[in-house]
Amino acid sequence: GAVVSQHPSRVICKSGTSVKIECRSLDFQATTMFWYRQFPKQSLMLMATSNEGSKATYEQGVEKDKFLINHASLTLSTLTVTSAHPEDSSFYICSGETGTYEQYFGPGTRLTVT
């Protein structure tokens, strides 16, 4: 199956700083990439959908100025959490879709804001 990587796998940052998470599709071109957030022992919550070269579409209740998404190429999308606060601590997962309704997920990034 297609492989998606995320970097970093874990990050700890101080409150008020920004952190960038990279999502790469390694062996396919992702026409669409998705960003999810997962709280402990809960399901995935879709944050935003992004298409290469276009602005991301954010789900209701997700602050676009706080969670900046850039989809610069068909193999790279980045999520920047700006001015992070402890409540932003979570597990962030990205996925890439090839246009066949099948999403391939990255291994996730554990963000801890102190």
Add this chain to the structure above:
Amino acid sequence: AQSVTQLGSHVSVSEGALVLLRCNYSSSVPPYLFWYVQYPNQGLQLLLKYTSAATLVKGINGFEAEFKKSETSFHLTKPSAHMSDAAEYFCAVINTGTASKLTFGTGTRLQVTL
């Protein structure tokens, strides 16, 4: 809007026993349905998918699921559980009208005991 409901947040089976994880869907159009597995601190791995072809779908690791329109169900089964099957399982439906966004169920944690 499409949705899935997973009955049972926790399921415990003995090693070698049948695994049955339940998923019911709600959709006004023919759905695309998926089962994903998540191991601790990892992303999601696709087990199998239904995209309106054969109603009995075989996936990886010996799992299969049957699409039953009359029951609006897509239950996941495996004849004989292994210890390595212990994980979180998510049923999901594609919202084909909105950029193939996945809607996840709340998840079922499978425990396998000796």
